[in-house]
Amino acid sequence: MDFNFTPDQLALKKMAQEVVAKEITPYALEMDHNGKMRPGLLEKLDEAGLVGLVVPEEFDGPGLDAVTIALIYEELGKGCAGVATSVAANALASYPVILMGTDAQKKHYFDIINSGKLAAFALTEPGAGSDAGAVATTAVKDGDDHYILNGTKCFITNGGIADVFVIFANARKSAGIRGLTAFIVDRGTPGFSVGKEEEKMGIRASNTCELILDNVRIPTTNRLGREGEGFKIAMKTLDAARPLVGAVSVGIAQAAFDAAVKYSKEREQFGKPIASFQLVQAMLADMAIAVETARLLVYKACWLKDQNLPFAKEAAMAKCYAADVAMKVTTDAVQVLGGYGYIKEYPTEKYMRDAKIMQIYEGTNQIQRLVIANQILY
Incomplete structure (x- = not known):
């Protein structure tokens, strides 16, 4: 097992980090308040090649593998899960065309995506x-x-x-x-x-x-x-998309964890940073374990897909576990920040609200458990 990423993968991850840091994170709370992406953001994302990540190379797309896409989606999830969801929906809608589309259908569809449309x-x-x-x-x-x-x-x-x-x-x-x-x-x-x-x-x-x-x-x-x-197309599409929901979930959880760590070092009570208290340390350690475990499940599901190996069970596991982790870690991050975590001036309450949908859309986590059980038993 090789946990190293290729130079191309690392370069794409860095590019995504830079776009998120410049174009998304500074405006995330504003977009959340307004209930929409800020004007011009979609064009910026398209310029960076982030709108059509799953477009095949033969239709003028990047032809990226699932692991690379997961790396990028995690970064988008850190910046704003709403923006990440808009971009990921392009992938979700594209998989049926990739799976079953004729060449004429693919050209028509991907020409639209390649022009920066959703x-x-x-x-x-x-x-x-x-x-x-x-x-x-x-x-x-x-x-x-x-x-x-x-x-x-x-x-x-x-x-x-x-x-x-x-x-x-x-x-x-x-x-x-x-x-x-x-x-x-x-x-x-x-x-x-x-x-x-x-x-x-x-x-x-x-x-x-x-x-x-x-x-x-x-x-x-x-x-x-x-x-x-249609049912077969929908199920295969959801299998392909679920690890990417997991990747966005990991991004949300990582952002919440980072905020909690930063705050715990700065916030003083009883004359010392709360990071020195063992109960807070235990919370942070559990959060770190959960985030890393979720990330590894996402990577494994994506790797199996890239190897053309069966991955439906692992896709359901990655989506289910990572979404549950996002909900737990964001809730704990709010707890670490206390009263400040509960107010909209800080991003942690947004992370917590964003995390909840990860357990619901593209197959509820209850459905994921049924998928996993079906793979185990039959």
């Missing part, structure tokens, strides 16, 4: 969260060459600002997961509109919206794979 992955509905088979959005054939989509999607990251969408609909009435089918839909398609924008507890710099499909007519050439392959 994408969105639209599976979740008001009545379909963990149960993907409950998707009620319909895709009805209109002749041989078109489908008509009708339905509503909710909690869609980048929904209000994306230019291209991967939307899941049921193409077979009452067929459940056997009818789930994936489609590429461009913004501006007649009948496609954005509904309400959600007011969230955390990751507030990211855009989360409802999508409305009212007789949206799209060509059959926009379908990814065959009818009924």
Whole structure:
């Protein structure tokens, strides 16, 4: 086992650190307060090559491996989990196209991403969260060459600002997961509109919206794979994306841990820094162990993916454990800072709010445990 990174990986990590330090961290609290990315940030991220990290090399992308992407996502997570989520949603929406797209579909889709635009992955509905088979959005054939989509999607990251969408609909009435089918839909398609924008507890710099499909007519050439392959596409996509959620979670936890360590050295009580108190030291040691363990799980899942080895179990473990660690470590960081940790002047309360969604989206941690159990038992 080799824990060294290549010069290219280290250079990309350093570049991400520099972009985060200059363009994200100084504005993270402001973006959290305003509930959106600051103007011009997306363009800065695109200039740095951070918007299309998963675009394959043959479609003018960087063609990065999963370990390298995880290194970059951790840095983005340290700076602002909301910004990291917006960028990561591009990867999430890209995996179905990478997995099942034709060359023509890939060129159309990745040309949009390469121009600095955002994408969105639209599976979740008001009545379909963990149960993907409950998707009620319909895709009805209109002749041989078109489908008509009708339905509503909710909690869609980048929904209000994306230019291209991967939307899941049921193409077979009452067929459940056997009818789930994936489609590429461009913004501006007649009948496609954005509904309400959600007011969230955390990751507030990211855009989360409802999508409305009212007789949206799209060509059959926009379908990814065959009818009924949507569930398989969605599950493989989530497998690929889960370690990256883990990487963002590690970034949040690391940032919270760093803040707690810094504060513990500066804050004096009873005539000495609180870092000298053994109870505080024990908290910091446990936080350090948890962050490093989560990071190693993320690396292993990504490495297995890069080696084309089975990684579904490890992906679920990495996402589940790292998200739980993010929640625990950020909560402990608030505790170390005491009253200061609870006020918005310090970033620790933001880290804690941001961490919670990591246990929920892209498969709740309860679902991750079911995935892990299924891999163990069957």
